[in-house]
Amino acid sequence: MKLFTNKFFISGFLFLLLLSIPLTLFFVSKQQEIRSRATPSTTLSFNPANVTATxxxxxxxxxxxxxxxxxxxxxxxxxxxxxxxxxxxxADVTPSTSFGLTLEGPTITSGTILISLGIGFDVSRAVQSPTKVVSIKFKPIAPTGGTPSQITINATQTEILSLASGDQPGENVYMKNAAPATVTINQGDSPTTAPSPTEATSAPSPTTPAATAGENMPPTCSALNVDRETSGTAPFSMTFTANGKDTDGKITKVTFDFGDGPVQDITEAGNIGSNSVSVQVAHTYRSPGTYKVSATLTDDKNAISTVETCTQTITVTKAEDGGTGGVGPTSTPAAATETPAPTPAATDTPAPTLTLVATIPDTGSTETTIAVVGAVVLTVIGGLLLLAL
Known part of the structure; x- marks a missing residue:
């Protein structure tokens, strides 16, 4: 017992006890910081991943x-x-309508394409499922020979930010594992057209276009996809994606009938001008009701697809008092149906929606409470020992 009444022993023990308090708080805060960091799980991909071009x-x-x-x-x-x-x-870079704002670009410099897209202040537009970011039209200018050319995503400069509860503001969540798109460019069939002047008089060539025109098949609309549930309260905004192809021609137009009056024709973007398209368009329903939405494809010979496989039924109910409906205040402008009008959304919606990012992470609160209680207990014990001196 004399050992515990020794002032030097008690002083040393008190010093170690007080030293453990800041150390405990430091290690707990580091553990909380590590747990709250973003877990990168976002990937990027090319579609198609392999291209054979002329x-x-x-x-x-x-x-x-x-x-x-x-x-x-x-x-x-x-x-x-x-x-x-x-x-x-x-002009060959077309942003997806899934993002409300084009923050930067598109910029083309010495083999590099740069474009930045964001959802702006409308948190409801945050991407939570596989979505197209951009469409890029390339023109082949030289054959590749035996080694295909590659289109790659720059892993060190590409950056993706997230609003998930476990993610930190400004932390890149891109997994940096995108596979390149390979492009094989062929010379084309031009050498075979010149050596046949005598065949032009034998009349087989006029019959070939005539047969092709007579056998023209209309394009097929394979699916009409939506970016969220098909029911909500007014005003209710939704993005529709029409997918389809034409086996013997090119698709020149996609027509969307939203069921509430407006009909919109899309003649650019979404790979229109080729035999396979994926076209997106946004629309806002401002009145309650049930709406049947359809999409049709038109080819270069004016053949039109049927609508059986490209329909959706949208149900819109009346918003409760004080409610904002299926979209935030930024959905009110009609610009929701047009890509180039992000500016009104920024002026109509209050900035506090951004505080969601700062207040989401709450990981490690239990550990912090334990650390604070432990520090208080150690301080009390240290004070009692000090009084014992």
Whole structure:
């Protein structure tokens, strides 16, 4: 017992006890910081991943994002390509309507495409399922020979941000594992057309176009997809995606009938001008009701697809008093149906929606409570020992 009444022993024990308090708080805070960091699970991919193209005949490649466990709010996309084989202009880069704002670009510089997209202040537009980010039209300018050309995503410069509860603001959640798109460019069939002047008089060539025209098949609309549940309260905004193809021609127009009056024709973007399209359009329903939405495809010979496989039924109910409906205040402008009108959304919606990002992480609260209680207990014990001196 004399050992515990020794002032030097008690002083040393008190010193160690007080030293353990800040150390305990430090280690607990570091553990909480590690647990609250974003878990990258977002991937990017090309569609199609393998392209066989003909010299001077443009083709389109889509870049898609799969958020995994993240909730994507913005994408900064940097793509590299071979300028000796492919040619791109800024007009050939078409952003997806899934993102409300184009933050930067598109910029084309020495084999690099840069574009940044974001959802703006409308948190309801955050991407939580696989979605197209951008469509890029490439023009082949030289044959690839035996080695295909590659289109790649720059892993060090590409950045994706998330609003998920476990993610930190400003932390990149891109997994940096995108496979490149390979492009094989063929010379084309031009050498076979010149050596046949005598065959032009034998009349087989006029019969071939006539047979093709007579056998024209209409395009097929394979699916009409939506980006959320098909029911909600007014005003209710939704993005529709029509997918389809034409086996013997090119699709020149996609027509959307929203069921509430407006009909919208899309003649650009979504790979229109080729034999396979994926066209997106946004629309807002402002009155309660049940609406049948359909999409039809028109080819270069004016044949039109049927609507049986490309329909959706949208149910809109009246919003309760004080409610905001199926979309936030930013959905009120009619610009929801048009890609180039993000500015009104920024002015109509209050900035506090951004505080969602800062207040979401709450990981490790139990550990912090234990640490604080432990620090208080150690301080009390230390005070009692000090009084014992």
């Amino acid at each position: 010299l001077n005949e443009p083709f389109t490649v889509d870049v898609n994002v799969d958020p995994g466990q993240n909730v994507v709010s913005s994408v900064k996309l940097v793509i590299n390509y071979d300028t000796t084989k492919l040619e791109v202009t800024s």
